[in-house]
Structure formats: structure tokens, C-alpha cells
Amino acid sequence: EAGVAQSPRYKIIEKRQSVAFWCNPISGHATLYWYQQILGQGPKLLIQFQNNGVVDDSQLPKDRFSAERLKGVDSTLKIQPAKLEDSAVYLCASSSLRDRAVHEQYFGPGTRLTVT
Amino acid sequence: QKEVEQNSGPLSVPEGAIASLNCTYSDRVSQSFFWYRQYSGKSPELIMSIYSNGDKEDGRFTAQLNKASQYVSLLIRDSQPSDSATYLCAVNIPTGNQFYFGTGTSLTVIP
Numbered sequence A: 001e002a003g004v005a006q007s008p009r010y011k012i013i014e015k016r017q018s019v020a021f022w023c024n025p026i027s028g029h030a031t032l033y034w035y036q037q038i039l040g041q042g043p044k045l046l047i048q049f050q051n052n053g054v055v056d057d058s059q060l061p062k063d064r065f066s067a068e069r070l071k072g073v074d075s076t077l078k079i080q081p082a083k084l085e086d087s088a089v090y091l092c093a094s095s096s097l098r099d100r101a102v103h104e105q106y107f108g109p110g111t112r113l114t115v116t
Numbered sequence B: 001q002k003e004v005e006q007n008s009g010p011l012s013v014p015e016g017a018i019a020s021l022n023c024t025y026s027d028r029v030s031q032s033f034f035w036y037r038q039y040s041g042k043s044p045e046l047i048m049s050i051y052s053n054g055d056k057e058d059g060r061f062t063a064q065l066n067k068a069s070q071y072v073s074l075l076i077r078d079s080q081p082s083d084s085a086t087y088l089c090a091v092n093i094p095t096g097n098q099f100y101f102g103t104g105t106s107l108t109v110i111p
Helices: none
Strands: A005-007 A010-013 A019-024 A031-037 A044-050 A053-056 A065-068 A075-079 A088-095 A105-107 A111-115 B004-006 B011-014 B019-025 B032-038 B045-050 B054-058 B061-066 B071-076 B085-093 B098-101 B105-110
Touching: A005 A088, A010 A019, A019 A031, A019 A088, A019 A111, A031 A075, A044 A065, A044 A075, A044 B098, A075 A088, A105 B045, B004 B085, B011 B019, B019 B032, B019 B085, B019 B105, B032 B061, B032 B071, B045 B054, B045 B061, B071 B085
Parallel strands: A010 A111, B011 B105
Antiparallel strands: A005 A019, A019 A075, A031 A044, A031 A088, A044 A053, A065 A075, A088 A105, A088 A111, B004 B019, B019 B071, B032 B045, B032 B085, B054 B061, B061 B071, B085 B098, B085 B105
16 A cells, blocks of 8 residues: 655745645545644644545644645645745645544655745 | 643663653543654654553554553563654544644664
8 A cells, every 4th residue: 555645855945935745645545634843843733634625724824825635635735935934844644534433644754845 | 722742852771671651641532542653854654553541562562541641651672773763642533533743752772
């Protein structure tokens, strides 16, 4: 079974530029998550999709970040314009329901963003 | 506010010893609990999941859950230098299928 795919793996941009990240979840996983992880911290949820609907985007800086999951499979996360503090690793994860109480979540390799 | 707390460490143990990692959580509706291992520069890797009170063993890893005390732990027996990593505790809230992470405990196994 293929894992969560993400691209690009690394990106360097200047502040005020825009950037987009792509994620393809594990086949059949209905729930997709985007996290931001700053060095030394745990992953912070940015947005969660269930199929193609948003479940939680309460911590997404909506003035500059946007995300979509068309057709309930692939997802794109965009930052426009980028700020220095957006330098972080952006992790995509997906999860499936396996009986009612179990939701195992798997991460992709992440995209390391550096804003200069 | 749903909180997951871990001792950030660093925790150092000699090779062959038992490493003990601890995690507490605040939300009593949490039902599923996970440990992830994250090597420097890599993404988190799921290594253990536990859903019921008690112990769950998988090779050198044992997860322990006590829902009454809102406490979950990970024991690593016969620690190896390759176990040196940051270990993240995560809890799952079934409503909405949401995950909450601790800040991680850095483990160093000294040869």
C-alpha cells in the first residue's frame, strides 16, 4: 500500500511570494490533514478535510493560507503572501476509520519551507 | 482546550536500558492514543497505538494506558542508538476524527 505522497520536498521563497504544496493521501482514506511543524514543536493542525468538506480550519490563517480538496482525494495548500514566520515543515496526513473507535493517522514526508 | 503534555527532555539512557516516556492528556472523551517516532529532519512515523486500559506490547515497545489517570506511556526495552529520536504522543477525539499532539520528548540512547 502506497503511503501519503507530498511535493515538493523542499521550497525556498522570498517573503511576500506565494507557494503551493500538494498532497495525495493513502488510497481510501477519507480524512486528510495539513499540519505545520516548527522546529522543536509538535505538529499544529491547520486544516482537516473529511472527503471534500472542511471539518476544522480554526487555526488556519485565512488571510494568507488557503486549502482545497477537490473530488475528495488530492489536496493543495497555498500560502500567499508568505511571511518569515511561515518557515516550517508542512505535513500532510491521512486517516481511515477502522471500526468505530480507531483512527490511525499516517504522515507524508513533509515539505520544508524556508522563507527568506 | 484539549492539551497533551509531554516532558520535552532530553532524556538520555545507556544502550540496553529501558527508556520510559510519559504523556498526560486533558480531554476525557479521548479514546485512541498513539506514539509516533520522529527522526531529525523526517516526518512522524506511527509506532504504537493503544485503545484500551492496560499494556500493549509490540517487540521492544510497550504502550501503557490508564484512562482514569489520563495517562499514557511508552516503554522501550533494550534501547538501541537507533531509537534516538523525538517521540510524539497523540490522542484522538472520535467526534470529528481529530488528533492532538504533544510537543514531543527527545530521547538519546548512549552507546
